[in-house]
Amino acid sequence: MIDPPPNDNEAKPAKVKREAASSAGGYKQRWQRILARSTIGAGVLFLAVHALGLTFAVMPIQGTLNMMMRPDGTKLRHDWVPLEQISPHLVRAVIAAEDSRFCEHGGIDFDALEEAIEDNQAGGRLRGGSTLTQQTAKNVFLWNGGGYARKAAEAWLALYIDSIWTKRRTMEVYLNIAEWGDGIFGAEAAAQLRFGKSAADLSREDAALLAAVLPSPNKWRVNPPGAYVRGRANTLTQRAQVVENEGLDRCVLK
Template sequence: MVTSPHTNNEAEPRPVKGQSNDPGRLSQWAARLGLLLCAVFLAIHAMGLSHSVAPVHGSLNMLMRPSGTELRQDWVPIERISPDLVQAVIAAEDSRFCAHNGIDVDALEEAIEENRDGGRRRGGSTLTQQTAKNVFLWNGGGYARKAVEAWLALYIDTIWSKRRIMEVYLNIAEWGDGIYGAEAAAQARFGKPASDLTRQEAALLAAVLPSPNKWRVDPPGPYVRRRAGTLRQRAAVVANEGLDDCVLRDD
């Protein structure tokens, strides 16, 4: 009697179509992703070094404007921007600009407390953080973006001077209608160069910075006029107490 050889009737598992069982391929993708992130990290930091001396023409925010939007930006050195605008912007956005290292922990804690209590929402971002966002990142919230913004603020505060941070900020800040930078804003709103802005004009420009596409300078509404009046008083305090020394003081 011939006996049939023993056979295993259990079917061997087959890989699902489109699914790879090769752990090496996953490792390759992870390595490629890591290299890409490292390349982006190095590129951004190299860009930060170059922008410590080179003018910043264009930004991601400008590129993300709706198609067909006419953009205006005229880079000028800070020597050609009115000191009144520097003082008004410090008064409006970051009174401790000269004192912090890119992140104002006290202002951040105050903003968190006010938001928790249901008051008017505040971001707590410094001028340095806003500069980092405007140069390297995009508008909008999200903890991941805010974390990157905070790191870049610390980075540029280390490798740029405060005067340079203010210079870049004033040249790339948006003043509505596709207008970027103090020179373009002064020409469009008042028909004069940024160096000739008066205290009132500087206060008006600083007053609309939080929402430049919502609040108008020409003509200013009641809220903008009231805020500009308040900022003129605060700018005087900035000047009197030397809160602008890191930008305007001659070394």
């Protein structure tokens, strides 16, 4: 008895199933490779950033991602100087403006963060609870802008650098890489270009003006200051005196 020839219509479903299974397997393998590479890449990046943190504990920082991301054609000015060559008036003004509990927290001020959340939920003026340490971490390792991923990285890095840097070093780094508008980074460049003097020679009034514009350095001007900046600077001059009187700068200025 002769077997009937194979029925192509019956063979096709099995062939389709084999091809589908092969395709699914290949798709799964591709995603496994992508996941593995992403995990390795994230691990390498994690180690590199933490190694940089150790290096930056002692070495001057000559460039950051924020500096590189300035618009084309922007002339960058950045002159690193040690903290000894920056006026203590600026240290106190910045603490008064940005983080009055700088010497007390461990990188994140959870009390200030809770207060900010409560104020925002109550419908008051939106404000953040970002510390000087968090701002330093952002300015050194990350980029401007929002997003939960960047905020989470900022918080982790703030805790990290607070554990390996001194408060004095954190302040030194912050004052040397903070932006004061127009591609001006650091207290020395800001003092030279805004007041025609070195950062060491900044007066109380000069320091208060520089601290007053830090939240929006490309929007608010130091020279000449508008009514809002002038008023804020006057307030910061008084607050900086409180910082000095109550020793809120003790971890930086000995």
